[in-house]
Amino acid sequence: MKKLIIIPAYNEEANIVKTVESIERDAVGFDYIVINDCSTDRTKEICEEHGFHYVDLPINLGIGGAVQTGYKYAWENGYDMAVQVDGDGQHDPEFLELMAEYLEIHQVDMVIGSRFIEKQGFQSSGMRRVGIRFFSGLIRLMTGKTITDPTSGLRMAGRNVIELFSKDYPRDYPEPESVVAILRKGLKVAEVPVIMREREGGVSSISMKKSVYYMVKVTLAILIERIRR
Template identity: 55%
Template structure:
C-alpha cells in the first residue's frame, strides 16, 4: 500500500524546480487582469526562456486568470509594491539557481523579442546589468512631456552621482546576472526602484550597459505614476540618493 502521508511530508522538490536553468523572466503584475494573459502569450511565442509572474496582491481578476490559464506565478498575500514584487522574483530566481533574470512589465509595454539582444549584450559585453533603453537610438517613442522631463532630470542626477550616462534610467526592462540577482535578494528599494538600483549598482562597481529597444503603450490597467506621485518620486529618489552618497 502506498504511503501518501510519508510522501506528502517528505521535503522533496518538484522536478520542474530542480532543473538546471539559465534565464528567468520576472513579470510583476498588480491589477493587470486586462493584459497579463496577452503579455504571457507574447512571451511564450517570442522566446524560450522560463518565466514567472509575480502577482503583487492584485485586487482584480489577475490571480484568477493566472490560475485558470495555468500561468506559472508567485502569489503575494499582500501588496508589496513594485520593489517588493521584483525582489520576490529575484529571490525565486536565486533560490532556483537561475544565472540570469530579466524583468518585463506585465502591461505589455516591453517586447519580449528584444530579450535575446539584451542577453547577448550582457554576455558579449561582460556586463552585469543591461537596460533596455528607448533613447539610445531614436525609435519613435516620445512619451509625455512630464515623463520626458523626469527622465532628463534623472539622466543628469545619475551622471552627477556616478559619472554614468544612462539614457533611460526609469526603464523597467532589464537583465541581470547572478551576482546582481544575489545583490537584489539582499537589498532592493521598496518603491520607485529603477533609478536607485542604477546608482547603487554603479557605485558598487557593477558594469551597466544599455541596449536600444522599442516600447509600446500600455495594453491595459492604469499606470501608478500620477503628476503628484511623479513629484514625490523625483524628490524621494533625489533625497535618498544624495543622503546615501554622503553617509
C-alpha cells in the same frame, strides 16, 4: 544559461494574458514567473485559468517588493540571468535574447533596454521625459556614468546582481536608485536600444499627483545612496 523573466503584476487583468503569451511566443529559452502583488482585480484568477507560472503575494508590497520577490526566486533557483518585464505589455520580449547575448558577450553585470538611444516606439509622456532627463543627469553627477533611460523597467541582471537585489532592493520607484547602487559598487551597466509599446489597458502606478513625490523621493534616495556607499 538559465534565464528567468520576472513579471511584476498589480491589477493587470487587461494585459497579463497578452504579456505572457508574447513571452511564450517570442522569448524562447526563457522561463518566467508572474509576481501577483496582491491584486484586487482578476489577475490571480486569470493566471490560474491559463496555467501561468505565478507567485501570489499575500499583501501588497509595491513594485520594489514584487520585483525583489522575483530576484529571490531567481537566486534560490539558480538562474544565471533575470530580466524584469512589466505586466502592462509595454516591454517587447523580442529584445530579450539580444540583451542576454550582450550581457554575456560584453561581460557586463546589467543591461538596460533604452527607448532613447534610437528614439523609436513609444517615448513616454512629455512630463516623464523631463523627469528622465533629470535623473539621467543626477546619475551622471553621482557616478560619472551616463544612463539614457534610468527609469526603464526592462533590465537584465547577471548572477551577481541577482544575488545583490535578492537581499537589498528599493521599495518603490526603484529603477534609478538601484542603478546608482550597483554602479557605486563598481559593477558594469550598459544600455541597448529597444522599442517600447504604449500601455493598452489598466492604470499606471505613477499618476500625475504622484509625480512630484516621485521626483523628490527618488532624488533623496539617490543622494542618500551616494552618501552611505
